[in-house]
Amino acid sequence: MNVLEWLFDAQLVIGDQTILWREVIGNGFGIASAIGGMRRKIWAWPVGIVGNALLFTVFLGAVFGTPNPVNLLGQASRQIMFIAVSVYGWVRWSQTRRRVDVATGMSVAVQPRWAGARIRVALVVAMVVGTAILTPIFTALGSFEPVWADAWIFVGSLLATWGMAKGWTEFWLIWVAVDIVGVPLLLSAGYYASAILFIFYGAFTLWGFFTWVKVQRGQTQALPA
Template sequence: MNLIEWLFDAQLVIGDQTILWREIVGNGFGIASAIGGMRRKVWAWPVGIVGNVLLFTVFLGAVFGTPNPVNLLGQAGRQLMFIAVSIYGWVRWSQSRKRVDLSTGTHVAVQPHWAGGRNRLFIIVALVVGTAVLTPIFTALGSFEPVWADAWIFVGSLLATWGMAKGWTEFWLIWVAVDIVGVPLLVSAGYYASAILYVFYGVFTIWGFFTWMRVQRRSAPALPAAADA
């Protein structure tokens, strides 16, 4: 059995619960990507894509014949969305990787900044409207109940990933909104490894928000001088 076959079939049994190792490994890549994002490293994007590929197979349990025969279409679909948006973010950050952090003088891929009032309003409206539009679609496709939560997670993940690519500090708070809904949904659907890691994500995203906000504040005094130069 080669490594790919082992990774696809390997399971971790804890009591009466069976967890796929690719669910654990996929989320591990997700955590590594989040750490890279907080540090504004370009490698965060390709690392995240690897995790997305693994988790796509996990959340279509009924399709891939996994021990948990539950389809979370929003969770699976967002992995494909992650890949598409991550390619955009990867290119965008790669083009800007020689940007100088004005607070430290070091090269970084992105300079954190506020999204602004108009973009914040767009994010809120897009999250609510997108959830409302996708809920009946996911329901018709047979997604796990409550379907609105699956749709919320999908739309929120899209907006958060897009915000990260743009360098908006608020993108971390969108992840918090996703995690608040995601943890109870994953527990009820039996995806316990992902639910536990979502709790960790929730704490980490708050840390990431304040980290980016500190970087932004340190850079702010240097902006006028840089503009004059």
């Protein structure tokens, strides 16, 4: 059996629960990508893409015949969205990878900045309207209930990833909103490994937010008077 076959079939049994190693490893890549994003390292994007590819197969449980035959269409389709937006972020950060942080003197791929009041309002509106539009679509396709939560996670993930590519510090807070809805949905659908890691993500995204805020303050203080 080669590595790919093992990765696709390997399972972790805990009591009466069966967890796919793909789910654990895919979320591990996601955590690594988040750490890279907090440190503003360009490798965060390709690492995240690997995790997205693995999780795509996990969240289509009924399609791939996994022990948990539940389709979370929003979760699965957002992995494709992640890959597309990550390519954009990868290219964007590559164009500025030689930028020097004025506070630390280190080379970074992006300088954190506030999106501004107008963009914040637009993000909130996009979150609500996007969820409202996708909910009936995901319902028709047979996504797991409550479908609005699946749609919320998809839209929030899109906006957060786009915000990270732009260097907007607010993108961390969008991830918090995604995690708050994502944890109970994943638990009810039986994706326990992802639910546990979403709890970790929630704490980590708050840390990432305050880290970027600190970086911004350092940039301001380092600027000549």
